[in-house]
Amino acid sequence: MLADNLNILCTWLGLSCGFIERLLETSPGISGTDPCRCLSTDACWPSSTAFATLESKLSTPLVTPLPPATPCYSSLESEDCGAVQRLWLDGWWRANSSGATQHPNFAEFATPEGDTEVCYVNTTLGYPCGRGSIPAVGVDARSVEDIQLAINFAAARNLRVVVKNTGHDYLGRSTARGAFLIWTHHLTNLTYHDTFKPAGAPEGEVYHDVMTLGAGVQWQDAYDAAFARGRNIVGGISYGGSVGAAGGWVQGGGHSIIAPLYGLGVDNVVEMSIVISTGKHLVVNAHQHSDLFWALRGGGGGTWGVVVSVTYRTHPAPPINAAFFLTSINASTPDALTTPSPTLHKLFAELVRLTPALADAGWAGYADILASADTGHPALRVAYIAPADAPAAVPLMERFYAYARELAESSTLAQGKLRVATAVVSPLANFGAWETMIFRGKDGQGQVGLNVELGSRLLPRELIKRNHTKVADAVLGLELPFIGFYTVTGGVVSKVDPDATGIHPAWRKALVHLVFGSSWPEAASSDVVNEIREKNKKGEAVFREMTPDGGAYFNEASLYQVDPKSDFFGSHYQKLRAIKKKYDPTGLFVVHGGVGSEDWDADLHCRVSPHRTSRTRSDGL
Incomplete structure (x- = not known):
């Protein structure tokens, strides 16, 4: 607004106006005293002339991000709509769209009247296609110079800024309603x-x-x-x-x-x-x-x-051994569709008990508790790797497999009948062969294109070693359709000085990254979504109590952390905050749960002060 008013005055006086733009571009933060960021719905939003001037200096035109389902609201039979429906779960397709988030719930917006503004792929639900929380306009950065122009433009006008890379973000940090987007997806050198x-x-x-x-x-x-x-x-x-x-x-x-x-x-x-x-x-x-x-x-x-x-x-890239383990559970009790069976409790508790030894033997990887494809009951799936020259790795994994087979033979339908579908250890040429075999040639596989919210906690090695039963009981008590028990730390991670980097020091004592969550269909009722959120919050509370000095992974975490500063950054927070003030004194870059976010309201729109109260987030979260 300042730039536009000065240019109008300059033109009226018959003066050259170019110096106004130059002044603003070299003086970021000139509007930084305003307690609220400027959004596209505000009178301060830059004029079309200002955007045209910016665009003339960029290496590529500005982008106007749109909800990815937009084409289907013009014609369901169009080629573009067909692509939307075919590729809805494809992570690459979503990453290639400036307006797509990997998880659509982060693109929703709750209006002050309580309505939901969203653009569902299912057009028969009867909702109009709204912009939701997708940014209004953005720079498709192809160079350092493009980024500099974008930042100077936004800082001079006090715009709400979001930075988006691929859009894979479980906290919705790469999108915001009415914001100015800096999209780095095409910096592919x-x-x-x-x-x-x-x-x-x-x-x-x-x-x-x-x-x-x-x-x-x-x-x-x-x-x-x-x-x-x-x-x-x-x-x-x-x-x-x-x-x-x-x-x-x-x-x-x-x-x-x-x-x-x-x-x-x-x-x-x-x-x-x-x-x-x-x-x-x-x-x-x-x-x-x-x-x-x-x-x-x-x-x-x-x-x-x-x-x-x-x-x-x-x-x-040395040779590795890959362990694959897949089970299914069948049970006679109706509630077993949502409640893990006693058999699964025994099996998972044994895996938790062995986890420190498995890690010491060289194994790392992913254990998931998901619904069986054939029965729908919660069951265990494991994919681990270990160096081929780790002598204790294969015998220890075979020991776990033997336990599972014995449990399968003795289990009953009343307890939850266990079937071990796969239990093999395979030698592979290297990690690349494993990654290609497991993850290539697939789309999102349910990982993207769905509404998702997560919770997580870093579980210390000593806790697992000291009380594996308590850990197993708490994990299986989450009552959520997705639980990941990931051995992705320990080993070399635990040998690094906790203060060597800005990451939470809890990573250096952790052995497992526990992550859990759920998804829900488009247009699900608020009761359904709130029930999921309450279960996530309950899980967060249980594991926070179990790990008072622990933390959570900032990239796979809950939207409802009680203490984000402690949970995400721990004892490093004050040092991080001082560095933030040094390199971003006006707070141009702010994200939910991030360093300095406590200075802003729930929407990250206005600074919080004794005279200003924070507001409830309005992006569907």
Whole structure:
């Protein structure tokens, strides 16, 4: 609004107006005294002329993000609508859309009147297609200069800013109603360095076999580049491959099935480049801007600026053993469809008991409790890997398999009849062969395209070792359709100095990342959604009490953390907050649960002060 008024005055006086834009672009935060960010529904929103001026300087036109189901509200028979319906669960398709979130519930908006503004793929539900919480306009950044122009434009006009990489975000941080979007999805440069010297490093400090990944690179592409050179790289994994390699995944910590072998994502970063709120492009590492480098490695995505690229170590790719275990449960009691059977309790409790020993033997991976495909009853599915040269790994896993087979033979329908469908250990050439076999050639597989909310907690090794029965009982008492018991820490992760990076120190004592949640259909009643949320909150409370010094993974967590500062960052919070004030003094970058978010209301729209009360979030959450 300031820019528009000054330009009108300038034109009326018959003066050249170009200096106004230059002044604003070089003076970010000129409107920073306003307690509320400017949204597209406000009078302060930039004029079409201002946006046209910005667009003329960018390398590609501005984007107007739209709900991905929009084409179906024009014609159900159109080719575009057919693509929407065919690809709704495809993570890559969603990542390629500036207006799509991987989980549609984060695009909903609750109006002040209590109505829901949303654009459902099921057009027969009778709802009009609304924009919901999707940003109004954005910059499709293809270069550092594009990002700088976007940040300076937003800072000068006090706009609400969101940064979106691939949109894979369980806390809805990559979208906001009425916001200005900075979309980094097309920064896909990928460079493999045989040798690499960090900026500012002394002579002789050289890394070998590292990769620099642009902000838009997705992990399947990064894996392909590493595997082609016979190397491993610590990264995220998902069906559909939509996790970004240089965005929120690493800034939140970055767990991986190979983290116990090589460390978390943050432990493998050599250097990062970022554009901060002043518009400056910084290359940060252990030698320059080391405080920001520390914060970026675990201090949370969307908080510090717009990350342009990340340079990672890679590692040798030796042979591995892969363990696959799949069960089903049948039971005679009706409530067993939602309540784990006594047989499943025994089986899972044995897995929990063995987890410290399995981890010490080299195993890491994912254990899920999901509904059996054939019976619908909760059952156990396991996918683990271990180095092929770990001598104790296979005998210990076979011991667990033998226990499961004996339990299957003795179980009854009344207790929950167990069937062990798969229990094998297979030698594979390397981690790349495992990742390709499990995750390639698939779309979202239920991981995207659905309404989802999660809860999580880091479970310390000592807790599991000391009282595995209590842990197993609490996990199976969650009464949620999805539970993940992930051994993605321990090993090398536990050997890193807890203060070496900004990530919560609880990661260094944890052995398991527990994650749980549920989904619901489009247009589900508020009673259904609230019931799911209450179960998530109940689970959060149970595990917070069990782990008073624990924490939660910022990228896979609850929207209802009682104490986000403690849960996400622990004893590092005050240091992170000081770094935040140094590099983003006006608070241009703020996300739910992130560093500095306590200064803002529930919508992250207005600063909270003694004279201003916070509001309830209105994005369907």
